[in-house]
Amino acid sequence: MKRRDFIHWVGLTWLATSLPIVIAALCKPTRAGTSAEPSDWQTVGTGVQLDETGQLLVENSPLGSVLIIGTSKSEKLIAVDPTCTHKGCTVTWKPEGQKFTCPCHSAEFAVDGKVQKGPAKKPLKTYIAKIERNSVMVKST
Ligand code: FES
Numbered sequence: 455m456k457r458r459d460f461i462h463w464v465g466l467t468w469l470a471t472s473l474p475i476v477i478a479a480l481c482k483p484t485r486a487g488t489s490a491e492p493s494d495w496q497t498v499g500t501g502v503q504l505d506e507t508g509q510l511l512v513e514n515s516p517l518g519s520v521l522i523i524g525t526s527k528s529e530k531l532i533a534v535d536p537t538c539t540h541k542g543c544t545v546t547w548k549p550e551g552q553k554f555t556c557p558c559h560s561a562e563f564a565v566d567g568k569v570q571k572g573p574a575k576k577p578l579k580t581y582i583a584k585i586e587r588n589s590v591m592v593k594s595t
Pocket of ligand 1: 538539540541542543556557558559560561572573574
């Protein structure tokens with residue numbers, strides 16, 4: 455192989471191996487078309503909305519689906535992704551048992567998202583939540 459051919463071959467090899475990495479870096483997806491970082495506080499509703507029923511379900515927040523439990527007077531809010539980790543149904547809050555239950559196959563989750571009863575095996579994703587100037591805000595843990 456001539457020197458010129460070798461240099462040409464090395465250049466093409468470098469381009470072929472590097473190009474997919476460059477394209478992947480440039481095409482990095484964002485959540486729901488926003489530039490929200492998961493670590494940022496996101497406003498998902500108002501204290502008034504939360505006080506109406508003691509819970510607020512926001513299905514298309516920048517962080518994904520979020521269910522917040524509490525009122526504007528609560529010392530601590532509970533916030534989870536209500537998507538059941540078994541097959542994806544939406545869990546509901548049962549205040550009498552202080553737990554989330556799944557209507558599809560009866561899985562149960564504690565306030566911290568941990569599985570209390572199968573068939574789900576993985577916990578619900580949890581969020582940190584707060585109320586600031588009447589805005590309900592959540593942030594990834
Ligand atoms: S989808 Fe929730 S228990 Fe099956």
